[in-house]
Amino acid sequence: MTCDLVIEGCAILTLDSGYRIFDPGFVAVGSGRIVGLGLAGESLAYPAARRIDARGRLLMPGFVNVHTHVPMAAFRGAGEDIDDRLSRFIFPLEKSLVDRQLVFESSRYCLAEMARSGTTCFADMYYFEDEVARAAKQLGMRCLLGETVVGFPAPDAVEAHGGQDYARRFIEEWQGDALVQPCFAPHAPYSVDEAHLKAIWSEAERLGVKVLMHLAETEKEAAAFRASHGSSVRYLESIGCLGSGLVAAHMIYVDDQDIEILSRRGVAIAHCPASNAKSGRPIAPAYKYRAAGLRLGLGTDGPISGNGMDMMGVTGLYPKLQKVLSGRRGEVGAREALRAATLGGAEALGLADKIGSIEIGKRADLVLADAGDFNVQPVYDWYATAVYALRPHNVRTVLVDGRIIVEEGRLTTLDEDECKAGMRAIAERCRGEIARLSKEQSP
Ligand SMILES: [Zn+2]
Numbered sequence: 532m533t534c535d536l537v538i539e540g541c542a543i544l545t546l547d548s549g550y551r552i553f554d555p556g557f558v559a560v561g562s563g564r565i566v567g568l569g570l571a572g573e574s575l576a577y578p579a580a581r582r583i584d585a586r587g588r589l590l591m592p593g594f595v596n597v598h599t600h601v602p603m604a605a606f607r608g609a610g611e612d613i614d615d616r617l618s619r620f621i622f623p624l625e626k627s628l629v630d631r632q633l634v635f636e637s638s639r640y641c642l643a644e645m646a647r648s649g650t651t652c653f654a655d656m657y658y659f660e661d662e663v664a665r666a667a668k669q670l671g672m673r674c675l676l677g678e679t680v681v682g683f684p685a686p687d688a689v690e691a692h693g694g695q696d697y698a699r700r701f702i703e704e705w706q707g708d709a710l711v712q713p714c715f716a717p718h719a720p721y722s723v724d725e726a727h728l729k730a731i732w733s734e735a736e737r738l739g740v741k742v743l744m745h746l747a748e749t750e751k752e753a754a755a756f757r758a759s760h761g762s763s764v765r766y767l768e769s770i771g772c773l774g775s776g777l778v779a780a781h782m783i784y785v786d787d788q789d790i791e792i793l794s795r796r797g798v799a800i801a802h803c804p805a806s807n808a809k810s811g812r813p814i815a816p817a818y819k820y821r822a823a824g825l826r827l828g829l830g831t832d833g834p835i836s837g838n839g840m841d842m843m844g845v846t847g848l849y850p851k852l853q854k855v856l857s858g859r860r861g862e863v864g865a866r867e868a869l870r871a872a873t874l875g876g877a878e879a880l881g882l883a884d885k886i887g888s889i890e891i892g893k894r895a896d897l898v899l900a901d902a903g904d905f906n907v908q909p910v911y912d913w914y915a916t917a918v919y920a921l922r923p924h925n926v927r928t929v930l931v932d933g934r935i936i937v938e939e940g941r942l943t944t945l946d947e948d949e950c951k952a953g954m955r956a957i958a959e960r961c962r963g964e965i966a967r968l969s970k971e972q973s974p
Pocket of ligand 1: 832
């Protein structure tokens with residue numbers, strides 16, 4: 532039988548349970564799946580419609596970015612260094628500027644950056660997620676999209692908590708799509724009231740969808756729940772809103788008792804080292820989460836929070852900061868870091884049966900990087916190379932679901948110039964309001 536594509540001659544990091552490496556190896560793709568895998572010499576057994584000679588390159592599973600707000604690309608670089616930026620700058624900015632057009636154009640632009648740097652799947656929380664879905668379909672990217680619910684009027688809803696109705700409609704419309712998985716995204720335990728948190732939780736369970744939420748993220752949140760329940764994790768436990776369907780982003784302000792609860796409830800962690808650092812917050816104890824057996828993926832956070840949307844940045848930062856936190860050089864090795872950025876993310880999002888590693892039967896979400904560039908060679912340890920040396924410009928070809936969406940560094944599914952022009956127009960529309968708010972809120 533002829534398959535669709537064979538990529539051969541490259542080093543392959545499979546990230547399977549035995550951490551097999553084929554160097555040089557091959558991967559055969561048919562009907563969106565990986566149908567063949569092994570040493571390069573065996574590839575001739577796979578006749579293919581197309582063959583890519585990938586000698587000198589590295590093939591890995593696509594990056595899974597477990598926490599983003601892609602429509603915020605329009606605001607990248609705005610209101611930096613303002614204390615309590617979320618309530619003083621971002622919420623007012625969103626109120627006056629966010630609409631469907633901004634969400635679509637910004638998402639498309641942000642996804643272009645993500646795809647070009649090797650991300651094949653992402654989990655997003657924002658408003659008008661149906662527009663993010665539209666952009667993701669255009670690019671051909673896999674995603675989990677959660678409509679934000681928040682306890683005040685928001686761009687997608689005039690009523691407080693109105694996002695819940697929007698989310699329900701969005702879920703009905705998109706559930707069952709091959710690439711886009713809809714879900715709920717209550718903003719945080721302090722910005723959504725108890726009754727709505729409970730209602731969202733039971734609705735998510737009934738519909739069989741995930742819940743994305745910011746949790747234990749800020750000192751203000753920690754202080755608010757410390758008095759009443761001990762911590763925000765304990766508060767959610769007390770109202771029955773913790774479980775394996777929750778992907779909790781940040782998870783900074785926790786103690787050992789919280790980690791025990793999270794582990795017992797099977798909560799997944801979205802660890803965002805770059806945006807946490809930029810906010811001046813403590814380092815989240817990710818190595819303790821892993822030691823407790825929790826599923827853990829890595830996230831860039833939004834383009835205004837971490838600023839870079841490439842997963843390579845956070846994949847390198849993750850082990851570095853955990854080494855600082857633990858005081859041990861051996862803490863979070865390179866292999867463990869790459870696993871978190873790929874299979875760990877897939878596990879966190881409940882997609883590990885489909886993606887996250889290169890194994891026969893899984894969907895073909897793959898990244899092929901140039902291993903011959905100045906910043907890459909020499910290579911002695913492929914994991915160290917992948918985690919600490921690779922940069923977005925090394926990414927050459929990206930496949931999602933067996934489809935090539937980036938080829939030799941160019942997007943195949945999008946007119947890049949048109950996409951950039953769309954963002955320029957949106958930025959012009961935002962410029963006045965951003966200047967006004969920056970002036971008003973700067974220290
Ligand atoms: Zn966030």
